[in-house]
Amino acid sequence: MPEVSSQKSVVRGQRPEVRYGSGAEFVIEALIRASGYSAILFVGLILIFLLKESLPAFAEVKPEALFGQRWYPIEGHFGLLPLIGGSLIVTLGATAIAVPFGLAAAIFIAEVAPRWAREVLKPLIEILGGLPSVVLGFMGMLVLAPFIRVTLDTPTGLTAFTGSVLLAGMALPTLVSVAEDALDAVPKSYRDAALALGATQWQTIWRVTLPAARTGVLTAVMLGIGRAIGETMTVMMVTGNAARMPTALNALFLPARTMTATIAAEMGEVANGSAHYHVLFTIGIALFVISFAVNLVASAVVFQQQKRSQRLLS
Numbered sequence: 001m002p003e004v005s006s007q008k009s010v011v012r013g014q015r016p017e018v019r020y021g022s023g024a025e026f027v028i029e030a031l032i033r034a035s036g037y038s039a040i041l042f043v044g045l046i047l048i049f050l051l052k053e054s055l056p057a058f059a060e061v062k063p064e065a066l067f068g069q070r071w072y073p074i075e076g077h078f079g080l081l082p083l084i085g086g087s088l089i090v091t092l093g094a095t096a097i098a099v100p101f102g103l104a105a106a107i108f109i110a111e112v113a114p115r116w117a118r119e120v121l122k123p124l125i126e127i128l129g130g131l132p133s134v135v136l137g138f139m140g141m142l143v144l145a146p147f148i149r150v151t152l153d154t155p156t157g158l159t160a161f162t163g164s165v166l167l168a169g170m171a172l173p174t175l176v177s178v179a180e181d182a183l184d185a186v187p188k189s190y191r192d193a194a195l196a197l198g199a200t201q202w203q204t205i206w207r208v209t210l211p212a213a214r215t216g217v218l219t220a221v222m223l224g225i226g227r228a229i230g231e232t233m234t235v236m237m238v239t240g241n242a243a244r245m246p247t248a249l250n251a252l253f254l255p256a257r258t259m260t261a262t263i264a265a266e267m268g269e270v271a272n273g274s275a276h277y278h279v280l281f282t283i284g285i286a287l288f289v290i291s292f293a294v295n296l297v298a299s300a301v302v303f304q305q306q307k308r309s310q311r312l313l314s
Contacts, residue, residue, distance in 0.1 A: 046288075050285050053278060056275075057279045061078050066078050069081050069082060070243075073266075080283065085246045086239070086259075087260070089251055089252060089256060090164050090235060090239065093160060094163075094165075097164060097168035098168035101172065105125075105176045106175070106180040106217075107183065109176070111183065129177065133231060133232070136170060137166065137235075140162060144162055144165060156255065158239060159240060167228040170234065175220045175221065175224035177220075178220035181216065182215070183210070194207070215306065222295065232260040233264070241261060244257075259283045259286060266280060
């Protein structure tokens with residue numbers, strides 16, 4: 001075990017001086033540091049590879065064709081806007097469904113459910129998170145799509161709404177598990193203090209427990225959104241794969257096509273080095289940028305919350 005020097009007082013925010021008794025701790029710390037740097041290195045290499053393969057598209061395809069509203073590569077139309085719009089509408093629909101249901105389920109498991117129910121529900125939800133996406137897509141084609149077509153009286157059940165429902169179901173296990181852990185990490189003294197002041201159980205949850213766990217809850221929401229926006233097989237099977245610009249108000253109940261589904265469906269059929277090939281990598285760059293922006297916003301919000309908490313404590 002490392003020995004912490006006791007001759008210097010530990011100042012808040014300052015790392016204590018650690019003396020290593022053997023070389024084992026130094027090796028472990030070096031491995032952890034190398035793992036952290038390697039993650040950054042891998043992301044950088046992925047970005048370099050995507051840029052290398054996608055930049056020729058800007059020279060081979062006219063800007064009006066690349067940023068148009070029509071995706072028909074056979075005739076030279078490589079409009080990315082319908083694909084970006086399809087991904088956004090499916091992801092936003094999944095987020096609107098998954099976030100309220102996921103937070104409600106996490107609150108129920110962490111704050112309301114008895115202990116025996118919590119011990120059953122938590123592992124069950126984590127097991128659901130391991131279901132293959134192709135299985136959920138197959139069930140969506142056979143069960144959910146016909147049900148939506150009959151219930152909503154639409155021409156087809158393979159719509160963006162169908163994809164949103166399935167993506168919400170796929171994001172729920174991650175969202176519920178991480179949010180429940182964040183709520184469970186709130187000290188019991190917070191709840192006891194609120195109840196002692198006369199707050200009801202629901203007032204304690206809404207005004208004390210949930211705000212105290214907001215950083216972890218926000219992380220859960222971002223992980224759920226990341227799972228939804230990066231999913232491929234499910235949306236390719238149930239959204240209809242129609243590359244159309246979502247301009248109408250009922251676009252959620254019409255067929256759509258996402259960026260991930262386009263890459264998965266067409267990458268194996270294009271000629272290596274063709275304009276179509278490079279445009280597919282440009283779609284990958286767009287996905288990379290969107291995912292980076294979502295994570296950047298989440299990190300900024302978490303950082304601001306942490307700074308605010310430190311100011312309140314100091």
